[in-house]
Amino acid sequence: xxxxxxxxxxxxxxxxxxxxxxxxxxxxxxxxxxxxxxxxxxxxxxxxxxxxxxxxxxxxxxxxxxxxxxxxxxxxxxxxxxxxxxxxxxxxxxxxxxxxxxxxxxxxxxxxxxxxxxxxxxxxxxxx
Numbered sequence: 001x002x003x004x005x006x007x008x009x010x011x012x013x014x015x016x017x018x019x020x021x022x023x024x025x026x027x028x029x030x031x032x033x034x035x036x037x038x039x040x041x042x043x044x045x046x047x048x049x050x051x052x053x054x055x056x057x058x059x060x061x062x063x064x065x066x067x068x069x070x071x072x073x074x075x076x077x078x079x080x081x082x083x084x085x086x087x088x089x090x091x092x093x094x095x096x097x098x099x100x101x102x103x104x105x106x107x108x109x110x111x112x113x114x115x116x117x118x119x120x121x122x123x124x125x126x127x128x
Contacts, residue, residue, distance in 0.1 A: 001101075001127045002029050002044055005053040013044070014124060022049060029054070046107070054107040055115075058093070059127045060100045072118060073097035079104050081112075091116065101127045 002013040004020050011020045019030035026047070033043040048054055058077055077093040089112065091104050099118035106113045121127055 001057045001059050001124065002031070002046075003055045003057075003128060004029055004048075005055070006049065006051060012125075028052075048107060048110075050109060052108070055128065056104045056106075057127045058102045058104060059121070059124045072100055072102070077102060081105070088112070089114070093118075103128070 002020075004011050013020060013029055013031050019027045022028050027045075028047045028049055030045050031042065032045055033041060044056070046054060056079070058079065060072055060075060060077075073093055073095045075093065079091040081088045081091070089105070091114065093102055097118045099120040101121045102118045103115045105115055
């Protein structure tokens with residue numbers, strides 16, 4: 001889940017084929033590859049604008065089910081952030097993480113901030 005906040009406006013990318021465009025129609029964020037098996041890679045392309053806050057979170061569809069009792073941390077989630085071909089940061093979800101949503105990082109005006117918090121939500125669209 002990727003959200004971009006600019007002023008009072010918040011836009012979100014939840015699924016493959018969705019994107020966020022600026023006023024000129026240029027794509028500033030897009031989910032390029034979406035793995036629905038829980039075992040593959042997903043990629044998001046960002047072209048951030050000035051004065052915007054980008055928040056990247058991971059949600060586990062499997063863990064939205066009340067019957068699912070396995071720890072969210074057991075999924076072994078990892079996020080690798082690139083600039084071109086250069087790895088900027090690698091984030092790994094803690095093995096003992098609880099909840100079903102992991103807020104990984106924020107990017108605001110070129111400043112990258114690690115958030116690394118988890119929480120429980122009732123639906124994927126409740127992830128911020």
